[in-house]
Structures are given as structure tokens and as C-alpha cells.
Amino acid sequence: MECRDIQFRISEWVDGELKEAEITEVERHVSLCQSCSQIYDDFRIMRESSLNLPVFEPSDVVWSNIRAQLAFEGISEAKPEGSLWGRLFSRQFIPRLAPAYGTAIFLLTIILFGSTIYIYKTRELGPVAMTQEVEAIRPLQDAEQHYRKAIQALDEASRQKIQTVEPRMAEILNDNLATIDYYVQECQDAAQKSPGNPLIQKYLLAAYQKKAELLQSIVNSDVL
Amino acid sequence: MSFDLIRDPILLHRANAMGIQSLIMNLLRSSLLLALSAPFLVAGERFEKVFPVTKNPYVMITNYTGVVTVKGWQRQEVKVIAINFTKNVEIDTELIGGKVKIATHVLDKLATTEKAKVDYQILVPEDSNLDIQTNMGTLEVENIRGTIEIDAVEAAVIVHGVSGYLQARSLGSKLTISNASGMIQTNTVSGDILFVHLQSNSVNANSTLGNISYDGDFVSRGKYAFTTNEGAILIQCAEQASVEWDAKTVKGVIESDLPITSKKHSSVSRDNGRQSLLGTSNRGEATVQLSTFSGKIKIIRK
Numbered sequence: 001m002e003c004r005d006i007q008f009r010i011s012e013w014v015d016g017e018l019k020e021a022e023i024t025e026v027e028r029h030v031s032l033c034q035s036c037s038q039i040y041d042d043f044r045i046m047r048e049s050s051l052n053l054p055v056f057e058p059s060d061v062v063w064s065n066i067r068a069q070l071a072f073e074g075i076s077e078a079k080p081e082g083s084l085w086g087r088l089f090s091r092q093f094i095p096r097l098a099p100a101y102g103t104a105i106f107l108l109t110i111i112l113f114g115s116t117i118y119i120y121k122t123r124e125l126g127p128v129a130m131t132q133e134v135e136a137i138r139p140l141q142d143a144e145q146h147y148r149k150a151i152q153a154l155d156e157a158s159r160q161k162i163q164t165v166e167p168r169m170a171e172i173l174n175d176n177l178a179t180i181d182y183y184v185q186e187c188q189d190a191a192q193k194s195p196g197n198p199l200i201q202k203y204l205l206a207a208y209q210k211k212a213e214l215l216q217s218i219v220n221s222d223v224l
Numbered sequence: 225m226s227f228d229l230i231r232d233p234i235l236l237h238r239a240n241a242m243g244i245q246s247l248i249m250n251l252l253r254s255s256l257l258l259a260l261s262a263p264f265l266v267a268g269e270r271f272e273k274v275f276p277v278t279k280n281p282y283v284m285i286t287n288y289t290g291v292v293t294v295k296g297w298q299r300q301e302v303k304v305i306a307i308n309f310t311k312n313v314e315i316d317t318e319l320i321g322g323k324v325k326i327a328t329h330v331l332d333k334l335a336t337t338e339k340a341k342v343d344y345q346i347l348v349p350e351d352s353n354l355d356i357q358t359n360m361g362t363l364e365v366e367n368i369r370g371t372i373e374i375d376a377v378e379a380a381v382i383v384h385g386v387s388g389y390l391q392a393r394s395l396g397s398k399l400t401i402s403n404a405s406g407m408i409q410t411n412t413v414s415g416d417i418l419f420v421h422l423q424s425n426s427v428n429a430n431s432t433l434g435n436i437s438y439d440g441d442f443v444s445r446g447k448y449a450f451t452t453n454e455g456a457i458l459i460q461c462a463e464q465a466s467v468e469w470d471a472k473t474v475k476g477v478i479e480s481d482l483p484i485t486s487k488k489h490s491s492v493s494r495d496n497g498r499q500s501l502l503g504t505s506n507r508g509e510a511t512v513q514l515s516t517f518s519g520k521i522k523i524i525r526k
Binding site: 167183190197214 | 286287288327333334335336337340357358359360375377378393395396413414430432433451453454472474475517518
């Protein structure tokens with residue numbers, strides 16, 4: 001056997017799941033091969049370390065909750081034996097989980113149906129169109145970052161300036177800033193819902209741009 | 225005092241627009257404010273100055289509150305008539321290297337807007353270039369051929385009969401532009417933008433919350449771009465208008481009663497939640513781009 005095959009079997013060997021003949025073969029290879037020997041040592045150390053880890057015992061409250069939930073689901077008395085698949089599909093287990101299975105299958109169907117439509121639409125657009133759309137949005141997202149930084153830098157300066165103006169004027173400026181903030185938020189929400197929509201990205205960018213311009217004009221204004 | 229106000233041509237113009245009843249209410253309100261602010265206000269001190277200027281002078285005007293009127297005339301001089309209503313301001317004027325600077329200087333910036341009020345009537349050569357900043361009140365500009373830059377906060381702006389490049393920005397006030405023929409760029413946050421009978425071949429309007437209204441024809445090979453985020457766009461034009469339409473909205477709606485030949489499969493298509501209108505009226509000589517985030521776009525036949 002090659003190193004690659006041996007390395008797959010080392011884990012099983014450490015866990016005591018190999019037959020005698022297989023153990024002899026792996027053991028012989030590991031004794032001659034330095035890299036496989038290293039892997040075997042690593043697995044052995046990991047296993048010994050894990051055996052020394054303290055056992056976590058959930059509190060009585062946790063157990064009580066689990067039992068209560070199992071009782072509510074009507075499966076607390078179920079003690080199926082055999083393999084996992086055997087237990088899952090045992091006659092006792094299936095009827096009790098029928099509503100849960102039904103829901104899961106229904107959801108799965110919806111997901112599969114949605115995925116199929118999505119894949120169909122994606123294929124219809126084609127990989128080139130998708131790439132172009134992503135490429136088109138990227139510079140907008142970069143610009144968004146720049147505007148956000150600019151806004152952050154101007155925000156404090158404009159706030160200080162607004163404090164020095166007449167109250168009615170301050171109210172007007174704050175109202176208009178709030179209008180833009182509201183709109184920025186609306187665009188952000190829309191962009192989150194439709195992340196691939198370049199038109200929304202452009203609106204969001206325009207909103208940031210407007211906010212930055214307004215802040216700048218407040219800071220630089222001669223009549224404020 | 226009240227009689228002086230009524231004789232004021234701008235107030236009379238506004239009176240026609242608002243109706244006599246609302247004018248009387250405004251006068252009563254103004255009188256009450258004047259009475260309360262008596263220690264700071266004066267009964268309108270008149271200030272007048274004339275500057276002889278060369279061709280294409282540059283005129284800078286800065287005011288806080290009040291009515292500002294700027295009109296182009298045939299003389300090569302700038303005439304400034306100001307009415308100062310308060311002791312809280314000083315009027316500074318100067319001529320430096322072909323530039324005329326007219327500025328209201330407010331002594332106590334935290335005083336109420338009424339205590340910063342100055343009205344201006346400024347006559348300038350028609351080929352003047354203007355740079356105007358005003359916060360509140362009214363600004364009217366008429367008959368100018370040079371470039372105009374306007375920055376207003378809450379002052380209603382009316383621009384009429386200008387032919388040079390016009391850039392007007394406002395926060396909350398309405399911009400009204402009529403009979404203009406140069407390149408126009410406008411920008412507001414919550415103020416409406418109104419265009420009436422333009423001959424411009426390049427018009428750009430952008431607002432966050434305000435509505436944009438365009439009433440008139442489109443110039444052949446002209447380019448018009450109107451964007452409002454939350455507001456509506458209303459276009460009123462003749463059926464003979466030769467326009468290539470490109471309208472988009474993210475969450476709003478598009479309506480048109482103008483015959484538009486679609487470029488695509490349908491005149492109004494829905495794609496990924498967007499709505500768009502791509503088509504031409506007649507030969508499609510002018511390009512009109514309309515865009516809103518959630519506002520309505522409406523194209524009406526006149």
C-alpha cells in the first residue's frame with residue numbers, strides 16, 4: 001500500500017477498528033516510513049489527550065428540559081436499538097416524528113424548488129452576465145467605503161458648526177441631515193435585500209455622496 | 225412701515241401668488257415679530273452704492289435672511305440698494321479686481337433670523353457672473369447671461385430669463401427656474417424643483433425628498449436628467465415632443481399617457497423588482513432620463 005492509503009487507515013488503527021491482518025501491514029509501513037510514523041504519533045497523542053479531558057456533565061436543569069421536550073414530542077419512552085439509520089426508521093420512531101418529518105420534507109421541497117428556480121435563472125443570465133454584475137458593483141462598494149470614511153470625518157466638524165448657528169437654522173440643517181440619513185437607511189435595507197442590484201447600489205452611493213456634500217457645505221459655509 | 229412693505233414689488237408679486245388674505249396674515253405675523261424684537265430692530269435703514277465695472281464682472285452676494293433680487297441691466301455698473309432692518313448686522317461692499325463683493329455681516333450669529341434681516345435689490349450688467357449664498361427668505365434672479373451659482377438653505381429661489389450656466393443648490397426651499405436657456409444643474413434635499421418653459425439643452429436636477437416638475441418642450445439633441453429619491457417626477461410636454469425616454473424606479477411606479485414606442489418587449493417592464501420605461505416619442509431627438517428610488521414618475525401630455 002502507498003503512504004496515502006496507509007494514512008487513511010492510521011486513524012482507524014488508533015481507534016482500534018482495524019483487523020489483525022490490516023494492523024500488521026500498517027504497523028510495518030509506519031515502522032519504515034518517517035512521514036507516516038509522524039502522523040501515527042500525532043493521532044496517538046491526540047487520542048490520549050482527549051481521553052484525559054474532563055467529562056462534562058450537564059446540570060439537572062438541562063436534563064430536565066431535554067426530558068420535558070422529549071415528553072412533549074412524545075418520544076421520551078422510545079428506546080430503539082440497532083444502527084442509527086435503523087433507529088431513525090424504526091416502526092416506533094417514525095409515527096411519533098411524523099409531523100416533524102412532514103414539516104422538514106415540506107421545507108426541503110420548497111428549498112429544492114427555490115434552488116432549482118435560482119439555478120435556472122442563473123443559467124439563463126449566464127456566468128458572464130453574473131460576473132459582469134459583480135464586477136460592476138465592486139467599484140461602487142469601494143466608493144461606498146470611501147464615502148463612509150468621508151462622512152465620518154466630516155460629521156463631527158459639522159456637528160460643532162451647527163452648535164454655533166441660530167436655533168432655527170440648526171433645526172433646518174438637522175432636519176435635512178435626518179432626511180438624508182433616513183434615505184441612506186432605506187437604501188441600505190434595499191441593498192441588503194437585493195445585494196446584486198446595481199441600481200440600488202447606485203442609489204445608496206448617491207445617498208452617501210449627498211450626505212458627504214451636505215456635511216462639507218455646512219463645514220465650509222460662509223453664511224452659517 | 226406696513227405701507228412700505230406693501231409697496232415693495234417683490235411682496236406685491238408674492239401677494240398675487242399667495243392671495244391678499246395670506247399676505248395680511250403674514251403682515252400681522254411680521255408686525256408681531258417686529259414688536260417683540262423692537263430693541264434690536266430698526267425701521268429699515270437704506271443703503272445704496274454704485275460700482276463701475278468692466279465686462280463680465282464677478283458679483284458675490286452673501287446674505288442671511290431677507291429678500292434678495294438680482295436683475296441684469298444695460299449699464300456697466302453694479303448698483304446695490306439694501307434695506308437693513310436690524311442693528312445686529314453690517315453691510316460690507318467692496319470692489320477688488322473686477323469683483324464686487326456684497327455681504328451681510330451678522331454680529332451675533334445666535335440671534336434669531338429676524339435679527340439678521342437685510343433686503344437687497346441689486347442691478348448688475350447682464351453679462352455678470354454671480355455667486356450668491358443666502359439662508360432664508362427669497363432670492364430672485366432675472367435677465368443674466370453669465371454663469372450663476374446659488375447656494376440657499378431655506379430661501380425660495382426664483383430664476384427667470386437666464387442664458388448662462390446655472391448651478392442652484394438648496395436644502396429645503398423650492399427652486400423655480402423659468403425661461404432659461406443655458407446649462408442647468410440643480411440640487412436639493414427636501415425642496416421641490418420646478419422648471420417652466422426652458423430652452424436649455426442640458427438640464428440636471430437631483431433631489432432627495434423633493435418633487436421635480438418639468439413643464440415645456442425638450443430641445444433637439446438636448447440631455448435632461450432628473451433624479452429624486454423619495455419625491456415624484458412630473459413631466460408635462462406636448463405630444464409632438466421628440467424624446468428618447470429612459471425612466472427607472474426601484475420601488476415607485478411609472479405612468480405615461482404620452483404615446484411612447486417601446487424599445488423593448490413592453491413599455492413598462494418589471495425586472496428584479498425594478499420598473500423601467502425605455503422608448504421614444506416621435507423621432508427621439510432629446511434624451512430624457514428619469515429616475516426615482518420610491519417616488520412616482522408621471523409623463524403627461526399637454
